[in-house]
Amino acid sequence: MIDEARFRALVTAAAGTISSHAEELTALDSAIGDGDHGYNMKRGVDAVLGDLETIASKPLPEALKAIGTKLVMTVGGASGPLYGTLFLTLGKELAAAPDDLVLAPGDLAGAMAKAVDAVAARGKSELGQKTMLDVLYPVAEALGQNRGGAEIAAIAAAAAEGTRNLRAIRGRASFLGERSIGHIDPGARSSALIVEALAGALT
DSSP states (O other): OOOHHHHHHHHHHHHHHHHHTHHHHHHHHHHHSOSOHHHHHHHHHHHHHHTHHHHHTSOHHHHHHHHHHHHHHHTOTTHHHHHHHHHHHHHHHHTTSSOSSSOOHHHHHHHHHHHHHHHHHHHTOOTTSSSTHHHHHHHHHHHHTTOOHHHHHHHHHHHHHHGGGSOOOSSGGGGGGGGGTTSOOHHHHHHHHHHHHHHHHHO
């Protein structure tokens, strides 16, 4: 059951987690990217929180679309369009669900799978290329298997850590070639943080 109160709690939890880890995300991005991921993500979640009163009053699919639009407009860089695509597609897919408050596991899993595919298409990337997809695809698969929240959070955390051993193929980090190995991808880490926060808020 995702009513307005629970939706607010979920958004607040995810935004708070990103804000509290902004320096960590910036440090990760400084090693292999532009060094602005933490700052950009914090700016985006702060913008969402600033408009949460209006966003939370909408039906769930429209609220997710509103978050996606807000992230596209405020996060900047590559992350804005990618996270925006994720939430916009989730909202679009869940709009077809029978009830926008009570989500069946299959509804959420199906929407997430299509949303992650949309992110892959938007970023012209795929699993194994040291991006946020290396977290989002395992999470989507776990949702499809009806795994519990704690297990999904653990899967997300392990997947983000696993990007340390990958060579970057897409994005600015790809310019480093072999030197990108040994660093956690910042987008994968921020994705894992959001998943962990949402899972924690739902328990």
